Amino acid sequence: xxVAITIEALKKxxxxxxxxxxxxxxxxxxxxxxxxxxSGCLSVLASLRKxxxxxxxxKKVKIRTTGCHGFCEQGPLMVIEPGNTFYxxxxxxxxxxxxxxxxxxxxxxxxxxxxxxxxxKRISREKDIPFYKAQERxxxxxxxxxxxxxxxxxxxxxxxxxxxxVLTSMKADEVIKEIKESGLRGRGGGGFSTGxxxxxxxxxxxxxxxxxxxxxxxxxxxxxxxSVLEGNPHAIIEGxxxxxxAIGAEHGYIYxxxxxxxxxxxxxxxxQQAEEIGLLGKxxxxxxxxFDIKLARGGGAFVxxxxxxxxxxxxxxxxxxxxxxxxxxxxxxxxxxxxxNNVETWANVPSIINKGASWFTAKGTAKSKGTKIFALTGKIxxxxxxxxxxxxxxxxxIYDIGGGSATGKRIKAxxxxxxxxxxxxxxxxxxxxxxxxxxxxxxxxxxxxMVVMDETTCMVDxxxxxxxxxxxxxxGKCVPCRVGLSRMLEIIKDITEGRGTxxxxxxxxxxxxxxxxxxxxxxxxxxxxxxxxxxxxxxSEYDAHIKEKRCPAGVCRELIHYSIDKEKCKGCGAxxxxxxxxxxxxKEKTYKIDDAKCQKCGICKEACKFEAVVVK
Amino acid sequence: xxxxxxxxxxxxxxxxxxxxxxxxxxxxGVYNYLPEEALRGVSEKLEVxxxxxxxxxxxxxxxxxxxRGKHLLTVCMGTACHVRGAPKFLDEVLGQLGVQPxxxxxxxxxxxxxxxCLGACALGPIVALDGKYYDHMSxxxxxxxxxxxxxxxxxxxxxx
Numbered sequence: 001x002x003v004a005i006t007i008e009a010l011k012k013x014x015x016x017x018x019x020x021x022x023x024x025x026x027x028x029x030x031x032x033x034x035x036x037x038x039s040g041c042l043s044v045l046a047s048l049r050k051x052x053x054x055x056x057x058x059k060k061v062k063i064r065t066t067g068c069h070g071f072c073e074q075g076p077l078m079v080i081e082p083g084n085t086f087y088x089x090x091x092x093x094x095x096x097x098x099x100x101x102x103x104x105x106x107x108x109x110x111x112x113x114x115x116x117x118x119x120x121k122r123i124s125r126e127k128d129i130p131f132y133k134a135q136e137r138x139x140x141x142x143x144x145x146x147x148x149x150x151x152x153x154x155x156x157x158x159x160x161x162x163x164x165x166v167l168t169s170m171k172a173d174e175v176i177k178e179i180k181e182s183g184l185r186g187r188g189g190g191g192f193s194t195g196x197x198x199x200x201x202x203x204x205x206x207x208x209x210x211x212x213x214x215x216x217x218x219x220x221x222x223x224x225x226x227s228v229l230e231g232n233p234h235a236i237i238e239g240x241x242x243x244x245x246a247i248g249a250e251h252g253y254i255y256x257x258x259x260x261x262x263x264x265x266x267x268x269x270x271x272q273q274a275e276e277i278g279l280l281g282k283x284x285x286x287x288x289x290x291f292d293i294k295l296a297r298g299g300g301a302f303v304x305x306x307x308x309x310x311x312x313x314x315x316x317x318x319x320x321x322x323x324x325x326x327x328x329x330x331x332x333x334x335x336x337x338x339x340x341n342n343v344e345t346w347a348n349v350p351s352i353i354n355k356g357a358s359w360f361t362a363k364g365t366a367k368s369k370g371t372k373i374f375a376l377t378g379k380i381x382x383x384x385x386x387x388x389x390x391x392x393x394x395x396x397x398i399y400d401i402g403g404g405s406a407t408g409k410r411i412k413a414x415x416x417x418x419x420x421x422x423x424x425x426x427x428x429x430x431x432x433x434x435x436x437x438x439x440x441x442x443x444x445x446x447x448x449x450m451v452v453m454d455e456t457t458c459m460v461d462x463x464x465x466x467x468x469x470x471x472x473x474x475x476g477k478c479v480p481c482r483v484g485l486s487r488m489l490e491i492i493k494d495i496t497e498g499r500g501t502x503x504x505x506x507x508x509x510x511x512x513x514x515x516x517x518x519x520x521x522x523x524x525x526x527x528x529x530x531x532x533x534x535x536x537x538x539x540s541e542y543d544a545h546i547k548e549k550r551c552p553a554g555v556c557r558e559l560i561h562y563s564i565d566k567e568k569c570k571g572c573g574a575x576x577x578x579x580x581x582x583x584x585x586x587k588e589k590t591y592k593i594d595d596a597k598c599q600k601c602g603i604c605k606e607a608c609k610f611e612a613v614v615v616k
Numbered sequence: 617x618x619x620x621x622x623x624x625x626x627x628x629x630x631x632x633x634x635x636x637x638x639x640x641x642x643x644x645g646v647y648n649y650l651p652e653e654a655l656r657g658v659s660e661k662l663e664v665x666x667x668x669x670x671x672x673x674x675x676x677x678x679x680x681x682x683x684r685g686k687h688l689l690t691v692c693m694g695t696a697c698h699v700r701g702a703p704k705f706l707d708e709v710l711g712q713l714g715v716q717p718x719x720x721x722x723x724x725x726x727x728x729x730x731x732x733c734l735g736a737c738a739l740g741p742i743v744a745l746d747g748k749y750y751d752h753m754s755x756x757x758x759x760x761x762x763x764x765x766x767x768x769x770x771x772x773x774x775x776x
Contacts, residue, residue: 037749039739302732316637469732580712
């Protein structure tokens with residue numbers, strides 16, 4: 001039978017690829033995700049290639065360029081196997097030493113190792129680094145094993161084996177049952193049961209059905225979907241294939257942000273490669289099942305992360321959501337039954353099928369199973385991507401994995417869930433990270449952004465920041481969101497500019513509640529979260545702005561004043577040169593700020609090496 | 617815009633509105649903005665009313681109807697960059713180039729835009745110049761970056 005042959009051929013290819021890899025004495029895995037690319041990994045790669053060629057080592061050492069490893073702060077970084085040696089902040093000029101010492105003589109280059117800030121010790125193995133040690137990298141860990149531009153790498157690492165299992169031994173209902181039992185919930189923010197969604201879509205009637213991967217990760221401060229799609233696009237394709245098989249869908253879309261050029265490139269290439277060997281298209285692997293995937297690039301609208309808006313956008317319309325009284329699983333894209341899941345959700349599917357629902361339910365809490373990836377950013381030492389079992393405490397993520405404050409200043413809050421989420425104070429850091437616990441506290445897991453804030457962040461300013469963002473991104477279809485958010489922004493501007501009153505604050509809360517109840521889609525419904533959570537947990541900061549007309553963090557420009565301390569000023573003129581507004585005047589041997597011109601941007605403070613610029 | 621280039625972009629496209637955004641992305645990829653005559657051509661070829669084409673072009677942030685300058689400076693305004701001081705970059709840009717986000721310098725050298733998130737949050741604050749990311753920016757580094765570009769006249773804008 002042709003089925004068996006094709007599937008057998010795929011299995012054989014995996015074995016041969018593995019054998020091929022074993023011929024190499026050493027494998028250098030170089031992270032080439034967006035973060036490391038920005039910090040210069042491509043010139044490191046060029047240098048490594050050249051050096052290996054010069055030393056005639058190309059047949060002994062394999063270079064694997066991969067997607068994001070997660071520890072972006074330390075990039076460019078590489079891992080050398082065997083030995084699990086981890087080098088960070090690598091420069092092209094370090095390459096000859098790495099080659100002659102580590103690759104040729106198994107010696108470690110001490111100065112390139114990671115130094116643990118807590119103990120001050122250098123750590124040679126990747127798995128011993130606290131940042132990685134405390135994580136459980138089920139999805140993200142695969143990035144390191146595959147070159148995203150090479151399908152055979154994915155296949156060699158067991159890729160598409162879940163698809164084979166499904167096609168050869170499982171009925172559609174059994175697949176849905178397995179996913180339902182695993183308790184997998186949507187990783188894009190909604191947290192709805194993936195298995196149930198699939199079941200609804202399977203039951204729905206339509207001439208044809210669609211599955212969509214939502215990679216329109218518009219949440220500022222979150223980039224886990226980008227890294228998974230960039231680093232392991234075939235896992236998403238495999239997940240979508242399994243979903244399509246279970247639902248009975250023939251067509252699929254990956255809707256990806258155009259601001260993510262590498263993710264666009266890698267997913268496009270992955271789809272092409274899968275098509276070439278018959279994993280996508282008519283009669284997948286020779287079976288009766290047919291499925292194709294098209295790529296659609298988003299137009300940079302945050303609201304298009306909402307499922308109905310995304311589908312409107314796919315249809316070539318403006319991205320306006322519609323009421324969801326009829327679910328998209330019944331009438332979605334082109335009014336046909338459509339199942340949409342986000343990148344991370346799809347990426348979890350192959351492992352669940354391979355390892356079983358019970359493997360997945362063994363991790364997490366009662367209602368939130370499995371692991372979740374978070375983007376840990378802001379005022380924290382170890383910024384990067386973190387994957388932990390659901391239910392891990394915020395404290396563990398921020399202090400054990402994140403290494404605490406980067407500057408020594410006290411961490412006072414963490415913002416989770418992006419513009420739909422809220423700011424949680426330090427007192428709540430023992431909360432377990434799961435869908436219910438964070439929602440109860442007035443925030444949400446959301447797609448997984450975690451922005452850490454310290455004393456120099458003003459919480460009123462943060463609320464203003466998110467409101468401004470949401471006003472910009474509101475599609476304008478429904479009145480509560482379009483008008484309500486603008487009124488809220490006006491009030492909060494008043495507060496940050498010294499015109500706030502108690503009454504206005506009450507009005508802000510009332511308006512927030514109305515917007516939350518009456519808005520059409522989740523953008524509006526959750527929009528008040530950043531405002532209400534900061535009022536709830538950081539009331540004293542609002543009071544300082546309203547009653548004392550003071551911004552304790554020294555951020556709100558209308559409430560602060562810049563001056564130069566004559567005693568500390570050495571007259572170097574750095575501030576004078578730096579000020580973009582021409583607001584600094586020379587006065588005898590020192591400098592002075594012209595209040596009429598000063599825009600309070602803080603650039604002079606950044607330029608001054610003597611801490612002579614004072615903010616009050 | 618030459619009719620030939622538009623034909624290449626429109627070849628293999630169905631007469632369907634669902635191709636609209638993809639086609640616009642391609643046009644903007646070539647021209648850095650959406651020229652009016654191109655949109656008229658798109659409307660005709662895809663059989664989508666011109667008003668709908670313009671509505672879509674206006675709705676999505678990625679599209680611009682005005683030509684951009686030779687260099688595109690994108691300042692990330694994502695949350696992680698915001699808490700690490702990105703707002704002051706707009707002051708720096710205003711001081712150096714005299715333009716606000718969304719504007720182009722009079723000599724057509726720079727267009728300045730903001731973006732909600734570039735997805736490289738760990739390296740924030742981030743600024744992108746012609747698609748290349750510059751990490752851990754400071755106002756001082758931004759000043760040097762702008763000056764460097766100015767010193768290289770005639771260097772063409774690279775596409776990402």
